Amino acid sequence: MKKIGDEGEIIAIKYLQKHGFVIKDTNFKFGRFGEVDIVAEKGSRYYFIEVKYRSHTLFGLPEDAIIARKLRKCLRTMQFYCKIHKVPLENIQFDVITILREISSHKITHYRNIEMY
Numbered sequence: 304m305k306k307i308g309d310e311g312e313i314i315a316i317k318y319l320q321k322h323g324f325v326i327k328d329t330n331f332k333f334g335r336f337g338e339v340d341i342v343a344e345k346g347s348r349y350y351f352i353e354v355k356y357r358s359h360t361l362f363g364l365p366e367d368a369i370i371a372r373k374l375r376k377c378l379r380t381m382q383f384y385c386k387i388h389k390v391p392l393e394n395i396q397f398d399v400i401t402i403l404r405e406i407s408s409h410k411i412t413h414y415r416n417i418e419m420y
Contacts, residue, residue, distance in 0.1 A: 311356025337376030365401035
């Protein structure tokens with residue numbers, strides 16, 4: 304459901320800003336080839352961030368929603384973004400933020416520098 308995904312992205316953006324990231328773009332799309340939830344910058348590095356949010360574990364943990372096909376689409380989108388914004392490929396990384404709603408808060412896990420083959 305898009306509304307739940309939007310909620311997760313808002314939480315992730317607040318988390319990133321709290322940790323010194325500057326948000327450059329959200330929901331950046333490369334046509335039918337893919338989308339990246341958040342593009343952020345910290346120092347001279349660009350971060351392409353996929354957000355996975357779950358309000359419960361009935362259908363699994365947020366990490367269970369990370370699939371290879373989606374990662375490949377993110378990779379193509381990252382390359383396109385770098386080309387049009389003239390970002391050197393050596394200055395980028397791909398991260399995943401998972402968020403699980405708990406009774407009175409959220410459990411946020413930030414997986415950094417995911418290798419994509």
